[in-house]
Amino acid sequence: MTRIHSAPFAGRLRRLLLALPLAVLAGCSLFEGEPEGPALPPDLARGANGRTLTAWPTSLDESAVRNRAARLLPARVKDRAGWTGDLYTAFAHLGIPHAAPTYCAAIAIIEQESSFQADPAVPGLAAIVQRELEERTGRYGIPKLVVSTALLKTSPDGRSYQQRIDALKTEKELNALYEDMTAELPFGKTLLAGHNPVRTGGPMQVSVAFAEQQAKDRGYPYPVEHDLRNEVFTRRGGVYFGVAILLDYPVGYDNVVYRFADFNAGRHSSRNAAFQAALGRVADRKLSLDGDLLRYDKGDAALDTSEVEDAALAIRDRLEMTRSQIRRDLLLEKSPAFARSTLYARVFALADKAAGGPVARQAMPRIDLKSPKIRRKLTTEWFARRVEGRYRSCLARDRGAA
Incomplete structure (x- = not known):
């Protein structure tokens, strides 16, 4: 049989085959001649079947890192360049190692929390708001007729406040509605100031309070167009603050x-x-x-x-x-x-x-999740296991693309 590869190519092929078991053992993608990246925290370095995962080489330029990150996204994700760009900026600003485990951890959270929607819809949001208004008007003794009449007032976007409530789909819309109602309605400041029901938002459902503190402590890589609260509801802000709360702190876990x-x-x-x-x-x-x-x-x-x-x-x-x-x-x-x-x-x-020996230094918190947005009994363990499954699928995409 005629050989179609040259001697140099054959030598490279032999080296590649010899290197393959080591790459599989390491649980990371194989790129010939590529140096190993920095070590990761134990929980992120732990791959399947005892494999050790490492960060990507620090010699990679931004374009190469973004390309690697893009292939980790689920196939259905639109605007892959936009998502990976926001992830890259967050990692670079926070000094988090670029690696399949770090990117997959963030990707798994985004997939679980919003299915890669920058401003995810919340079912039944209008009813949630209506109940909140009724509860607060009752507490302050404001007649229902006064409230219902005020809600017919034209709001800054041209619709009445009641029309905006009825059309609510996302937390970003709700946040804007509450800000306008607080500023414009006669009872707004009394009834609503400091009581915006939106506490989390964006593609990773980050706490607004955390975002405000994080920006004070570690800065924010983008210009703030309106205020920091609104940045949480943008894709770039939601990703940045989500990556920060997930990865920008030390843990001693092994899983x-x-x-x-x-x-x-x-x-x-x-x-x-x-x-x-x-x-x-x-x-x-x-x-x-x-x-x-x-x-x-x-x-x-x-x-x-x-x-x-x-x-x-x-x-x-x-x-x-x-x-x-x-x-x-x-x-x-x-x-x-x-x-x-x-x-x-x-x-x-x-x-x-x-x-008679070391007891565990980590345990699953036993918490029932409660929120107006949650319609069935869920727990922190349920959430963590669901995200872990998405994380493992993401790592498999990395190995499959190698």
Whole structure:
């Protein structure tokens, strides 16, 4: 049989075949002669069947990174260049490694939260708003006739407020409606100021409060056209803030599913749920594994003790800690510093001793999801497992494209 490849080509082919098992073992795409990228956090470095995943080489230029990211998107996604461009900008601004696992983590969240719609529709949104208005008018004693008459007023976009309510489809539309109603209607400021029901939005359903704090702490890579709240409802802003809350913080997990649980329940919730389990074991109490260690009132830690604080106080002699020291450490629950605290270390030391070996430092938060937008019983675990499945499918697309 005639050989159709040259000797140099044959040599390259042999090298490629020799390199193939290593590339498969690494769980990453094979590009001949390409250096290995930087290491990833343990939860993102853990591939299927024990494979170790790494970041893409830092030598890749922006165009090459975008091309790789684009092939990770589900086939049905429109404007692939636009989505990958927004993802790239978020990763570059935040200094997050460009890698299949990091991109796939963000892609899986977007797919779960919005199916790659920049401003996803919310079924029954008009009814949700109508109920909210009725509840608030009743609370403030405003006659229904006054409200219904005011809603017939022409709004800044040319339609009446009632017409806009009836036509509501997305959270972005609802946010704009509430802003106009607050500014324009006679009872607007009394009834609605500070009570905009839209708390999350955009393709990754990010908290507006988080976005505002993130922009203060880490900046924002785009010019703000109206205000930061409205940026959350844009594709670029929603992606940037979503990537930030998902990837721009340290975790000690060995499985990415706990990162996805944190996205839903709040940063460090899986770590805190494991702490609750350990504390419950040591104190011989049944504690809720919801990831919340203190009680909160309007975002601030309440003075009333939580069940976690009560349990820690009950064993404070064994912990060799005072009441104020326990409180001091519990106040760190929403930061990485809690895992370095005295309380954390001593509770786990006692739990490990009682168990005869190390107990888990990560646990799935047990939380039932509640929202006017949710119409069936869902949990944080359901959300995390669903996203994990999409994440694995995304990694498979990367391997399949290699």
